[in-house]
Amino acid sequence: xPNDRPLSIPVILGxxxxxxxxxxxxxxxxxxxxxxxxVTTELIDISKLPMPIDDAGEGIKDPVFSEKxxxxxxxxxxxxEYNHSFPGLLKHVLDSxxxxxxxxxxxxxxxxxxxxxxxxxxQDFLPVLRELGLVNIFWDVNFGNxxxxxxxxxxxxxxxxxxxxxxxxNELIWMAKTLRHGRDNIALGS
Amino acid sequence: MSKQKNxxxxxxCGDEMNHxxxxxxxxxxxxxxEKMDLALGGVIDETHCCPGCGAVAxxxxx
Numbered sequence: 001x002p003n004d005r006p007l008s009i010p011v012i013l014g015x016x017x018x019x020x021x022x023x024x025x026x027x028x029x030x031x032x033x034x035x036x037x038x039v040t041t042e043l044i045d046i047s048k049l050p051m052p053i054d055d056a057g058e059g060i061k062d063p064v065f066s067e068k069x070x071x072x073x074x075x076x077x078x079x080x081e082y083n084h085s086f087p088g089l090l091k092h093v094l095d096s097x098x099x100x101x102x103x104x105x106x107x108x109x110x111x112x113x114x115x116x117x118x119x120x121x122x123q124d125f126l127p128v129l130r131e132l133g134l135v136n137i138f139w140d141v142n143f144g145n146x147x148x149x150x151x152x153x154x155x156x157x158x159x160x161x162x163x164x165x166x167x168x169x170n171e172l173i174w175m176a177k178t179l180r181h182g183r184d185n186i187a188l189g190s
Numbered sequence: 191m192s193k194q195k196n197x198x199x200x201x202x203c204g205d206e207m208n209h210x211x212x213x214x215x216x217x218x219x220x221x222x223x224e225k226m227d228l229a230l231g232g233v234i235d236e237t238h239c240c241p242g243c244g245a246v247a248x249x250x251x252x
Binding site for chain 1: 208209210211212213215218235237239240241243244245246247248
């Protein structure tokens with residue numbers, strides 16, 4: 001059955017830290033997705049989600065976030081690297097859903113103040129995404145030395161990131177289309 | 191072939207849904223642990239998708 005709904009690929013800003021430079025990276029990725037035909041996006045800032053910390057997992061599922069994940073065809077997750085890993089609150093948020101993610105692709109955008117561009121957080125993140133049912137793509141975007149990539153207003157200073165984000169999104173969108181076809185049409189075990 | 195023949199019906203648009211995944215889910219409470227398949231170490235949650243509107247739903251496998 002053909003499905004002509006536009007693809008939905010939201011961008012999750014995965015940190016609540018004050019002064020977070022990842023916000024610039026997330027807004028940049030939203031802008032790059034907005035330039036793609038047939039794809040809708042929005043920024044989901046985890047600091048704006050009503051996530052209690054006196055429970056965990058699907059027990060704290062927020063219906064609005066759940067609905068956005070359910071209707072998403074792919075995810076861009078922008079995460080800084082904190083002590084070689086991802087922010088705890090990002091995992092707290094992601095753990096609140098499960099069926100919403102299954103057989104959907106996820107691309108990771110790593111952000112670091114130093115030179116490595118979040119390579120360690122990305123490696124650390126992959127098994128978590130896999131267990132959530134997400135399908136990892138093989139392109140990343142690495143914003144190393146992020147303080148030099150964006151100015152204080154969030155303007156991009158290094159245009160090479162346009163091309164890098166383009167390759168990343170080409171793969172993510174291909175995977176989103178392919179996996180949507182599978183979710184919609186191919187029965188398990190058929 | 192899908193283990194359950196009875197198709198889920200989309201709660202949003204009423205279309206038949208496609209059973210596209212079985213996910214092993216680990217128990218988080220003693221009650222859930224009672225339902226655990228000891229051979230698998232958890233319970234199987236079927237994931238279904240609506241080809242019409244894209245909604246997702248799940249149910250525990252029989």
